[in-house]
Amino acid sequence: MHQHDPLNVSKALVTGFDYDVFVSYAHDDNLVPAGASGRGWVTRLAQNLNSVQSALRKRVFIDNQLKPGDAFDDALKEKVARSAVLLLLLSRNYLASEWCGTELEHFIQARSDDPQKPRHVFVVELLPFERIDRVPAVVERIRSQLLHCKLWYWSGGAANGVHRLAGSPSPGTDEDHGTHYWREVEALVQAIDHRLLEIKMKSGEPPARPAGMPETPPTAASVPAPIAGAVLLADVTDDLESKRSEVVAALRRECIPVVPEGDFYGLTAEELASGLGAALAQSVLFVQLLSATPGRKPPGGELPLPQLQLQMARHSGIAIMQWHDPALDVASILDADHAELFRSPELHVVNLERFKEELVLRHGKLIRPSPPTRPTRPTTRRIFLDDPSPDADLREGIREILSRHGCEVRSPVNGQANDPAALAELLRICGGGITIYREARDRLTISFRLMRCLNLIAERQLNVARWGVWLGAQPARNDLYAELGIDSKDLFAIPGFAGIDEPALVSFIQGVPPS
Secondary structure: OOOEOOOOOOOOOOOOOOEEEEEEOOHHHHOOOOOOOOOOHHHHHHHHHHHOOOOOOOOEEOEOOOOOOOOOOHHHHHHHHOEEEEEEEEOHHHHHOHHHHHHHHHHHHHHOOOOOOOOOEEEEEOOOHHHOOOOOHHHHHHHHHHEEEEOEEEEOOOOOOEEEEOOOOOOOOHHHOHHHHHHHHHHHHHHHHHHHHHHHHHOOOOOOOOOOOOOOOOOHHHOOOOOOOEEEEOOOOHHHHHHHHHHHHHHHHOOOOEEOOOOOOOOOHHHHHHHHHHHHHOEEEEEEEOOOOOOOOOOOOOOOHHHHHHHHHHHHOOEEEEEOOOOOOHHHOOOHHHHHHHHOOOEEOOOHHHHHHHHHHHHHHHHOOOOOOOOOOOOOEEEEEEOOOOOHHHHHHHHHHHHHOOEEEEOOOOOHHHOHHHHHHHHHOOOEEEEEEOOHHHHHHHHHHHHHHHHHHHHOOOOOOEEEEEEOOOOOOOOHHHHHOOOOOOEEEEEOOOOOOHHHHHHHHOOOOOO
């Protein structure tokens, strides 16, 4: 019987599963280096899925006993199938392991509604993908579409550097590129936590023993909404990967969507053109980081990736921003075609911190319409009404009262609640918001959705003056901090345990300014 480490969490966050995360890795990637003490690199990464700031407490399965040559028994198959998401640690050792491939295939068969793009698989790259030979088609497809973080970095000069594993043997120091390690791990944890909450909210309880494909096709609610207003962050050469990671983190802090989710390395020129075209269609801004390295050509392509991506971006007519480090000696670049990129009128030669600030400002101008020349005084109260429950009776009753008292009601539809850009656009025109909190079992979901709205309001300086929470769950507790763990002077409790209290609703909306 295989032993496992649930990382001190006795129950999965997602109802109906035994584990929230199954870590699929090669045993050789978790060896403790000679002379070092403590646990292996993979075991530490699994622990950090719960230890970074604001991480949800997840039940993580990591098998510390299975070795190459061991049988992939029914008990382990059951653990794979009973896990909400799978974390794949991609390396040469992983692809050489027969049981790692078996775990992946079994998870896709048991849990995925789309074998071509299984959304519940998260990929962590332990070395550059192009350095791995003979990659199976299923891994290549998953990695290119679902890559979530790269835990390797480039050490040394652009021409004579080497790739190293961040946080090895133990994360936390500048010598092991600890800043890059923690930035990538925090982004990975946020992505996993968001997906787990999405599964919890949308999927309900899965079958007791998931096996095979679902009998019915996925509903429209289970299909992610298209991204709009995104930044297309171009692939970079290896020596700029850590800086690209910094830019991604800066954009995510501002709730700005970034595409692609993976990258374009390993695709043929034809596949690249298709993927880049789809990414451009979702984006308002193309961003490219440049170094002295010309980059690789995609299979079947005539131009290196930096030149090809910029060419397609210019052809599309999208706004463009490029960057290179002021310390770079452009005159030393010998490749004439690559040197031409540094004569671009869209080039910003500033430190990276300044460039990130300029990037966020530029994106904001692109997604916001110009203000009218003669602003008119608003006369309508607009209320954002958020209710994740499928039961519409209560929601429609509240909407009817709000409409009767002259309010225009806006609510997220078709996945807008999970798209920060779309959510911000809905909130931008509202003067107030109301969250419907029905039952105590919804506490986690409501708290997550409410914090996302409040954070967007603060980060984007939106004119939402007050927010009410309709409390129908705990008649003895109208303290929102005690109930939801959220403390804000602009947050108000609206009693609702005895039904819809119209005077309380009217009292709340009278404090909402016209918008």
